[in-house]
Amino acid sequence: MIRLNRTTEYGLIALWHMSRKKSTHVNLLTTAREISDHYGLPFEITAKTLQRLKNADFIHSSHGAKGGYYLKKNLKDVSFADFLSLMEGGQSLVICTFPREHPEDGSCEYRDRCEIKSFMSSLNQRMVQFLANIRLSELEEFYSNNNGKDLSANIPVSLLVSQKEALKT
Amino acid sequence: MIRLNRTTEYGLIALWHMSRKKSTHVNLLTTAREISDHYGLPFEITAKTLQRLKNADFIHSSHGAKGGYYLKKNLKDVSFADFLSLMEGGQSLVICTFPREHPEDGSCEYRDRCEIKSFMSSLNQRMVQFLANIRLSELEEFYSNNNGKDLSANIPVSLLVSQKEALKT
DNA sequence: AATATATACGATAATATATGTCGTATATAG
DNA sequence: CTATATACGACATATATTATCGTATATATT
Numbered sequence: 086m087i088r089l090n091r092t093t094e095y096g097l098i099a100l101w102h103m104s105r106k107k108s109t110h111v112n113l114l115t116t117a118r119e120i121s122d123h124y125g126l127p128f129e130i131t132a133k134t135l136q137r138l139k140n141a142d143f144i145h146s147s148h149g150a151k152g153g154y155y156l157k158k159n160l161k162d163v164s165f166a167d168f169l170s171l172m173e174g175g176q177s178l179v180i181c182t183f184p185r186e187h188p189e190d191g192s193c194e195y196r197d198r199c200e201i202k203s204f205m206s207s208l209n210q211r212m213v214q215f216l217a218n219i220r221l222s223e224l225e226e227f228y229s230n231n232n233g234k235d236l237s238a239n240i241p242v243s244l245l246v247s248q249k250e251a252l253k254t
Numbered sequence: 255m256i257r258l259n260r261t262t263e264y265g266l267i268a269l270w271h272m273s274r275k276k277s278t279h280v281n282l283l284t285t286a287r288e289i290s291d292h293y294g295l296p297f298e299i300t301a302k303t304l305q306r307l308k309n310a311d312f313i314h315s316s317h318g319a320k321g322g323y324y325l326k327k328n329l330k331d332v333s334f335a336d337f338l339s340l341m342e343g344g345q346s347l348v349i350c351t352f353p354r355e356h357p358e359d360g361s362c363e364y365r366d367r368c369e370i371k372s373f374m375s376s377l378n379q380r381m382v383q384f385l386a387n388i389r390l391s392e393l394e395e396f397y398s399n400n401n402g403k404d405l406s407a408n409i410p411v412s413l414l415v416s417q418k419e420a421l422k423t
Numbered sequence: 424a425a426t427a428t429a430t431a432c433g434a435t436a437a438t439a440t441a442t443g444t445c446g447t448a449t450a451t452a453g
Numbered sequence: 454c455t456a457t458a459t460a461c462g463a464c465a466t467a468t469a470t471t472a473t474c475g476t477a478t479a480t481a482t483t
Contacts, residue, residue: 086343087256087381091471094348094370101370116429124367129473136431149480150428165377174255179263198293201263201270204396208334208388212256215384219377227372260442285458298444305460318451319457 093172095126095134101224103144103156108228114153134172141171160224166216176216182209262341264295264303270393272313272325277397283322303341310340329393335385345385351378 102123103115117132135154139146143163144154169176177183180193181202193199271292272284286301304323308315314326338345346352349362350371362368 087338087345087347089347094364094374097370097373098368101373118429124369125364127472130471132430133432139430146430147480148430148478150426151481152429152479154430169256176256178256178258195263195294199267200293201266201393201396204266204270204393207392207396211388212384215381219380223376224370224373227370227376287458296443299442301459302461308459315459316451317449317459319455320452321450321458323459 089169090173092130092134092137093169095131096138096168096172097224098124098126099131099135099138100143100156100160100221101227103154104160104224105228107156108225114147114151114155116153119153137171143171160222161220163221164217165219165221166213168221169216176209176213178209178212179205182206258338259342261299261303261306262338264300265307265337265341266393267293267295268300268304268307269312269325269329269390270396272323273329273393274397276325277394283316283320283324285322288322306340312340329391330389332390333386334388334390335382337390338385345378345382347378347381348374351375 099115099120102120106113106115117135118128120126120135121128121131135144135146138144139154143156143158145157146152146154166176175183181196181199182205196202268284268289271289275282275284286304287297289295289304290297290300304313304315307313308323312325312327312332313323315321315323335345344352350365350368351374365371
């Protein structure tokens with residue numbers, strides 16, 4: 086079954102969280118602990134997911150006490166294909182449609198005699214296009230799902246620091 | 255990464271094989287051994303894949319010596335979504351988009367606090383639509399890939415039986 | 424300086440899924 | 454009666470995902 090990895094879901098939840106927070110014009114920093122607590126996600130994986138998003142320049146990080154993350158990229162500029170490539174690797178329905186990761190021609194043991202390569206290539210191309218046409222900014226259309234919950238509810242007062250202040254360091 | 259199962263690939267290859275054979279108007283029966291030999295696929299899995307296609311009424315089977323399979327359904331009537339549902343189960347990017355397999359509301363442990371459910375639901379719906387718009391008859395557009403290879407090359411003469419004859423039983 | 428908090432990240436363990444194999448039963452042609 | 458082929462459950466292996474652990478580094482506060 087075509088199913089996303091959990092880390093991909095965690096990443097989307099984290100982006101949703103930070104994006105919504107940004108939209109409130111209360112530009113607070115978000116910590117890994119805040120997200121894992123708020124949504125009940127495993128802390129370690131949430132932290133690593135955020136580090137991954139940071140390395141891809143989706144978010145900005147600041148170290149130490151009162152450190153944390155905030156959304157850096159405009160989600161309008163990120164396609165779901167981009168995001169998936171970051172979280173799970175590039176889209177490739179079958180081994181032979183991903184030459185970059187498998188430069189050797191013989192990566193698929195059936196390649197020589199396979200006769201559906203062209204079909205698969207065409208199909209894969211269209212799927213990538215489909216995913217590339219979806220912007221992560223679509224997440225913003227679903228802010229209403231929050232049902233009025235206050236995202237800052239379980240944030241300790243000590244963390245109420247603006248991005249401007251965080252940027253000083 | 256969004257990747258198809260091997261059994262799905264085997265199934266596509268098998269359908270391609272039988273469809274192309276049918277198109278030559280030499281309505282031969284195809285055995286599991288013929289396909290596994292011709293494409294170098296593992297016999298047992300190929301056989302099970304064909305049994306699965308048979309149970310879903312995609313192909314017809316006849317038992318015993320000179321037995322085998324032939325394509326029954328018109329591939330124009332089968333969407334890639336249908337085929338995937340058969341081979342890998344229905345499309346569901348995340349747990350909560352597949353209520354039929356998970357009727358209990360709490361199947362996803364994060365469901366209660368998750369706030370991207372609507373986004374995921376929308377995304378999943380569009381993906382299913384995308385897959386439903388693809389017909390398996392597209393395989394036929396790629397018959398030329400065969401590069402002139404003769405599909406009956408490695409079929410023993412004893413198997414040169416027409417469908418009509420196979421239907422007698 | 425010492426402490427608490429937070430990111431960074433490699434290594435490894437636990438779990439789940441996918442893939443492949445084996446054994447046996449049944450059907451049919453010759 | 455034998456060879457061939459489908460049918461299918463049970464099991465073994467391999468791979469990938471998911472989670473955890475340990476340690477290092479950075480920074481604000483006291």
